[in-house]
Amino acid sequence: MRTRRNRHTALGLVLALFLTLLTCAARAADAPPPTPGAPPVSVPALARTWPVGSHPVVLRGWEPPATLYARGHRGVDLATPAGAQVRAVAAGRVSFAGRVAGRGVVAVELTGTDLRTTYEPVTASVKKGDEVEAGGVVGTVELTGSHCGATSCVHWGLLRGEAYLDPLGLLPPWLLNRGPSRLLPVLSS
Secondary structure (H helix, E strand, C coil): HHHHHHHHHHHHHHHHHHHHHHHHHHHHHHHCCCCCCCCCCCCCCCCCCCCCCCCCEEEECCCCCCCCCCCCCCEEEEEEECEEEEECCCCCEEEEEHHHCCCCEEEECCCCCCCEEECEEEEEECCCCCCEECCEEEEEECCCCCCCCCCCEEEEEEEECCCCHHHHHHHHHHCCCCCCCCCCCCCCC
């Protein structure tokens, strides 16, 4: 009798945890876009590839600015040699391909979302209006213009409107090599 009660209690706890997680996920999906200095907002893991290499070293991570014009790092820097191909992480349409402050920049509006990825310094092989597939080459890393010092890198950014987001959030866990999800055991007393 006691064993059956323990099983029912454990199942009840698992069900309550599941419903709580579902509620939290639903609330997160309805959340408005972030404002500068606000806590990070999750983005859909819709990337199918890294922009460079198969698993590049992140030289500098995303550091959201406290305000729209404050200091911060509005993307991630990925170590890669000059001349390496830069790929679109997800399907979309090129919204910009040109130079900004002496650096080549490519921006891609991701299909079916309000998100835009940016890549720099990149010599574009695409032009504004081009459709790109996930993994499609958008350009090559420029020899000059890197802000990573002696190491060559590509700066990968993500925006929703004017708000900067962490581009690593686009990558599913299997691409980040963070390991598989694991269920914890339910302990009964």
